[in-house]
Amino acid sequence: MLRPPWSLTALYPKNKILVIASMAANKLADLLISAKTTLPALLLSLSAPVWMISWLVPVRESGALLPQAFIGVLLRRYPARHQVWRSGMIVQALSVTVMLLSALYFEGVLAGSVVLGSLILLSLGRAACSLTMKDIQADVADKGERGDLLGIASTVSGVLTLCLAVPLIYFKSALGQTVVLMIIALALAGFVAALFILLPVKTRVSVGNEQQDSSGFSFSQFDAVVYRFIAVRGLFVHSALVAPFFMLEGDADSQSLLPFYLAAQAAATMLSSLVWGRVADKSARLTLQLAGILAVLACAGLLMFSINSLWWPASLFFVLSVAHTGVRTGRKTYSLDVKEGQQRTELVAFSNTAIGIILLLFGATYAALGEVLPFSVVYIMAGFLIAGVLLTLILPQEKAPD
Numbered sequence: 001m002l003r004p005p006w007s008l009t010a011l012y013p014k015n016k017i018l019v020i021a022s023m024a025a026n027k028l029a030d031l032l033i034s035a036k037t038t039l040p041a042l043l044l045s046l047s048a049p050v051w052m053i054s055w056l057v058p059v060r061e062s063g064a065l066l067p068q069a070f071i072g073v074l075l076r077r078y079p080a081r082h083q084v085w086r087s088g089m090i091v092q093a094l095s096v097t098v099m100l101l102s103a104l105y106f107e108g109v110l111a112g113s114v115v116l117g118s119l120i121l122l123s124l125g126r127a128a129c130s131l132t133m134k135d136i137q138a139d140v141a142d143k144g145e146r147g148d149l150l151g152i153a154s155t156v157s158g159v160l161t162l163c164l165a166v167p168l169i170y171f172k173s174a175l176g177q178t179v180v181l182m183i184i185a186l187a188l189a190g191f192v193a194a195l196f197i198l199l200p201v202k203t204r205v206s207v208g209n210e211q212q213d214s215s216g217f218s219f220s221q222f223d224a225v226v227y228r229f230i231a232v233r234g235l236f237v238h239s240a241l242v243a244p245f246f247m248l249e250g251d252a253d254s255q256s257l258l259p260f261y262l263a264a265q266a267a268a269t270m271l272s273s274l275v276w277g278r279v280a281d282k283s284a285r286l287t288l289q290l291a292g293i294l295a296v297l298a299c300a301g302l303l304m305f306s307i308n309s310l311w312w313p314a315s316l317f318f319v320l321s322v323a324h325t326g327v328r329t330g331r332k333t334y335s336l337d338v339k340e341g342q343q344r345t346e347l348v349a350f351s352n353t354a355i356g357i358i359l360l361l362f363g364a365t366y367a368a369l370g371e372v373l374p375f376s377v378v379y380i381m382a383g384f385l386i387a388g389v390l391l392t393l394i395l396p397q398e399k400a401p402d
Helices: 014-032 038-046 050-053 054-067 067-078 081-105 110-138 146-175 177-199 210-213 223-237 243-248 256-282 285-305 311-338 341-369 378-394
Strands: none
Touching: 014 054, 014 081, 014 110, 014 146, 014 177, 014 223, 038 054, 038 067, 038 110, 038 177, 050 110, 054 210, 054 341, 054 378, 067 110, 067 341, 081 110, 081 177, 110 146, 110 243, 110 311, 110 341, 146 256, 146 311, 223 285, 223 311, 223 378, 243 285, 256 285, 285 311, 285 378, 311 341, 341 378
16 A cells, blocks of 8 residues: 655654654653652652652662663673663563552652662663663664654654643642652553554664673773763753752742743753754764853853843743753764764763763762852853863764764
8 A cells, every 4th residue: 555655654664663652752751750850749748758859869860870881781792682672661660660559558758768769770771771772773763863863752752741741730739649640650651652662673783792701891992082972971961950040040939930840841842852853963063062052041141130030030941951952962862873883882881870970979069069159050050061062172073984
């Protein structure tokens, strides 16, 4: 049967469509089970101690990044990357299931402990999926197409997030605590959907001689490109670290700001992902430079113009979210294109572990400085972003022929 020329399958091969759909469902699930919004609300509703809530974000972020160097080495024994990805997705789905059950049957310290333990397992599953999904993306899309792949998936997840978030905002007073359970259940459905959508896709990576030596790695095995990429990416983490300060600068309380910021973040992802993806397919390095400049402009607007309005910080947060989407697209596309096969896997693994350590160091530093500095730490973060933009000049073009 002939397909109409406007059909999706006429534009993209079947495996690409499956990868895009699976990534969109996965991104949606990640947003819904966020350690910044949903899980704190869950622990508060279960009367868990405050100190447990303060551990959610560090456990989620560092737990997903720190193990990746070790996992990257283990992957030398497993060229069938789709099997590892499926295992990671199953771990994430089971972890969310345990969280949901703990919300139904436990409370207090016990509930908080179960949620934190489940979050550790979810982060480990996320680490395995993050590494192997890069190989799957590189397998179904060539250089010059991978940014577009990321952009489409992010756009779809942004649309889905808005479609789910807006009704929940309107009906949250009627739903009460049930809204948190609904969001967790939807996150579970997202992980399960992502797993089943991608079942037909199989990816094997040639590990070459590296399969014979899987005992570990030394720092000397990486070339200068890896360390330059880590240095640049380490500075660009400030596009994420600075985000909470945009809410703190607002005069309204955080509860009234939250719906606006959630909508701004989803809209930024939806509207900018495709554009950033197309730019990244031309040059991921240029994408990082443009996104970094935009993040600096958002910080400058926050620091220089103190306007007593709810819309001003929310608008600047939208600009920052557009910039952060560009940073994510640029660094992901760069890591996909600059290396091949097992070398790409270990670049991603090693750099993610390094970024996990850098995030912990920066987070602890800013927590300490915030109490003693006579000025906003946003000035320091903006300075690091400027340094990151300048440091991109040392990165080689990732689209250069092998």
